[in-house]
Amino acid sequence: MNELLETLKSKLATISDLQSALWILSWDQQTYMPAGGIETRAEQMATLSHLAHELSTAPDLGELLEKLNGQLDPETDDGALVRIAYRDYQNDTKLPGDLVARATRAAIMADPAWAKARETNDWSLFAPHLDGLIEIARETASYIDASAHPFDALLSVGEPGMTKAQLEAMYAALKEETVPMIKAISEQHDPQRSAPLFGNFPVDRQKTFGWMVAQQFGFDTQRGRQDLSVHPFCTMFSSDDVRQTTRFEPNWLSPALFGTLHETGHGLYNQGLAKRFNRTPLGHGCSMGIHESQSRLWENLVGRSRAFWEHYYGQLQETFPEQLGGVDLDAFYRAINTVEPSLIRVEADEVTYNLHTLLRFELELDLLEDKLAVHDLPAAWNAKMEAYLGITPPNDSEGVLQDVHWSGGMFAYFPTYTIGNVLSVQFYDAAVQAHPAIPDEIGRGEFGTLLSWLQDNVYQYGRKYDPNDLVERATGRPMDTAPYLKYLKTKFSELYEL
Ligand code: ZN
Numbered sequence: 001m002n003e004l005l006e007t008l009k010s011k012l013a014t015i016s017d018l019q020s021a022l023w024i025l026s027w028d029q030q031t032y033m034p035a036g037g038i039e040t041r042a043e044q045m046a047t048l049s050h051l052a053h054e055l056s057t058a059p060d061l062g063e064l065l066e067k068l069n070g071q072l073d074p075e076t077d078d079g080a081l082v083r084i085a086y087r088d089y090q091n092d093t094k095l096p097g098d099l100v101a102r103a104t105r106a107a108i109m110a111d112p113a114w115a116k117a118r119e120t121n122d123w124s125l126f127a128p129h130l131d132g133l134i135e136i137a138r139e140t141a142s143y144i145d146a147s148a149h150p151f152d153a154l155l156s157v158g159e160p161g162m163t164k165a166q167l168e169a170m171y172a173a174l175k176e177e178t179v180p181m182i183k184a185i186s187e188q189h190d191p192q193r194s195a196p197l198f199g200n201f202p203v204d205r206q207k208t209f210g211w212m213v214a215q216q217f218g219f220d221t222q223r224g225r226q227d228l229s230v231h232p233f234c235t236m237f238s239s240d241d242v243r244q245t246t247r248f249e250p251n252w253l254s255p256a257l258f259g260t261l262h263e264t265g266h267g268l269y270n271q272g273l274a275k276r277f278n279r280t281p282l283g284h285g286c287s288m289g290i291h292e293s294q295s296r297l298w299e300n301l302v303g304r305s306r307a308f309w310e311h312y313y314g315q316l317q318e319t320f321p322e323q324l325g326g327v328d329l330d331a332f333y334r335a336i337n338t339v340e341p342s343l344i345r346v347e348a349d350e351v352t353y354n355l356h357t358l359l360r361f362e363l364e365l366d367l368l369e370d371k372l373a374v375h376d377l378p379a380a381w382n383a384k385m386e387a388y389l390g391i392t393p394p395n396d397s398e399g400v401l402q403d404v405h406w407s408g409g410m411f412a413y414f415p416t417y418t419i420g421n422v423l424s425v426q427f428y429d430a431a432v433q434a435h436p437a438i439p440d441e442i443g444r445g446e447f448g449t450l451l452s453w454l455q456d457n458v459y460q461y462g463r464k465y466d467p468n469d470l471v472e473r474a475t476g477r478p479m480d481t482a483p484y485l486k487y488l489k490t491k492f493s494e495l496y497e498l
Pocket residue numbers: 262266292295
C-alpha cells in the first residue's frame with residue numbers, strides 16, 4: 001500500500017509541476033511578456049498543457065487510483081488525496097480528446113471576435129462563436145453526467161456538491177430582500193455621494209498605501225509579490241510563491257484600493273494552504289466560491305467597514321491631502337459604500353452586485369435549455385437589466401458583451417461570485433463568534449486573530465474537504481443566505497437611514 005501511495009504521489013507531483021510551469025507562463029504573459037512573444041508563448045503553453053493532460057489521463061494513473069480508492073481513512077491527508085485525485089482523474093478522462101481540442105480552439109477563436117464585437121458594439125460578430133461554444137458546453141455536460149441538467153453537470157467540476165436548485169433558492173432569497181432595498185435607496189439618490197473618490201490620486205501613492213495594507217493584513221512578501229496587469233488576478237505556483245496583480249486609475253481611487261484588498265484576500269488564502277499539500281492536488285483553494293468568499297471578506301467585511309477606516313483614514317488623508325484633507329470620515333465611509341444601479345458588474349456595489357450574476361445565471365439556463373436563441377440574447381439581457389436594476393444599457397458593449405467569461409467557454413461560473421459574497425459573511429460571523437474582539441481589533445489595524453481563525457478553519461485544508469463539508473465544519477451549518485442578508489440590511493439601513 002505504501003509503495004503504491006508513494007508512486008501515486010510522485011506522479012501527481014510531476015503533473016503539478018507541469019501545471020505550475022504553465023501558470024508561470026500565463027502570469028508572465030499577463031504581466032511582463034512583450035507583445036511580440038504571444039505566438040511562441042501560445043505554443044509553449046499548448047505543449048505544457050498537452051503534456052499535463054496526457055499524464056493526468058494516463059491509464060496507469062487510473063489503475064493506481066482504482067487500487068487505492070476507498071482503501072484509506074477519508075479523514076487522513078492520504079485518504080483525501082486519493083479521493084480528490086480519483087475524482088480529478090474521472091473528470092479529466094470523461095471528456096474525449098477531440099472535444100477538449102475543439103473546446104480549446106473554439107475559445108481561442110472566440111476571444112478576438114468577442115473583443116472586436118465589444119469594441120465596435122456589433123453583436124453579430126460574436127453571436128456565431130457563442131452559438132458554437134454553447135453547443136460545446138452542452139456536449140461537455142453530457143459527457144460529465146448525461147442524466148443531470150447541463151448546468152449541474154458543468155457546475156459539479158468547479159463547485160462540487162453545489163446544485164442549480166440550491167443556487168435558485170439562494171437567488172430567490174437575495175432577490176426578495178435586495179430588490180426593494182435598491183428601490184428604497186435609489187429614492188435617496190445623490191450624485192455627489194461618491195465624489196470624494198474621484199480626482200487626482202497619484203499612482204505611486206496609491207500603490208504604497210494599498211501594498212502597506214496588504215502586508216498589514218498578513219500577506220507575506222517573502223512568499224509572494226504584486227505586479228501590474230490589465231485585469232487583476234491572483235495565482236500561485238505553491239503556497240510559498242503567490243502572485244497577485246493590480247491596476248491603477250490616476251483619477252479614481254476605488255479600483256486599485258479595493259482591487260488590491262480583494263486580490264490580497266485570494267493571496268492570503270493561497271499563502272495559508274498547508275505546506276505539505278504543495279505539489280499535490282490538495283494544495284489549491286477548495287472551490288471557486290470558497291476562494292471568492294475570502295477575497296470578498298477582506299475587501300468588504302474588513303476593507304469597507306467603518307472600524308477599518310477609523311484606523312486607516314487618517315493615513316489615507318495624509319497620503320492624499322489635496323483630495324481628502326477636507327473630506328471627513330463619515331463622508332468617506334458613505335462614498336465607498338455608495339449603492340447605485342450600474343451597468344458594469346465588476347464596478348457594482350455590495351447590494352446590487354448579486355443581481356448582475358443572477359441575470360447571467362438565468363440567461364445561461366435559458367441558453368443551455370434552448371429556450372433562448374443567441375440571436376435574442378442582447379434583448380433578453382436588456383429586459384432583465386431593466387427589470388432588476390431599472391436601467392437599460394445604451395449599447396451591447398456595456399451590456400451583454402461586457403464580460404470575458406462566455407467567450408472563454410466558461411459557463412456555470414457567475415454564481416460562484418455570489419456564493420463568495422454569501423459565504424464571506426458566514427465565515428466572518430463564525431470568526432467573530434469565536435473571537436468577539438475581532439471588530440475592535442480591526443479598528444486598531446490588527447488582523448492577526450481573524451487571519452489565524454481563517455487559517456485554522458479554512459485556508460490550511462485546501463481541497464481536503466468538499467465545499468459543503470468545509471462550510472459546515474467551519475461555521476457549524478450549511479451555506480445560508482440569512483447572515484449575508486442580515487449584514488446587508490444592517491449596514492445599508494444605517495448608511496441610508498432606511
Ligand atoms: Zn476574486
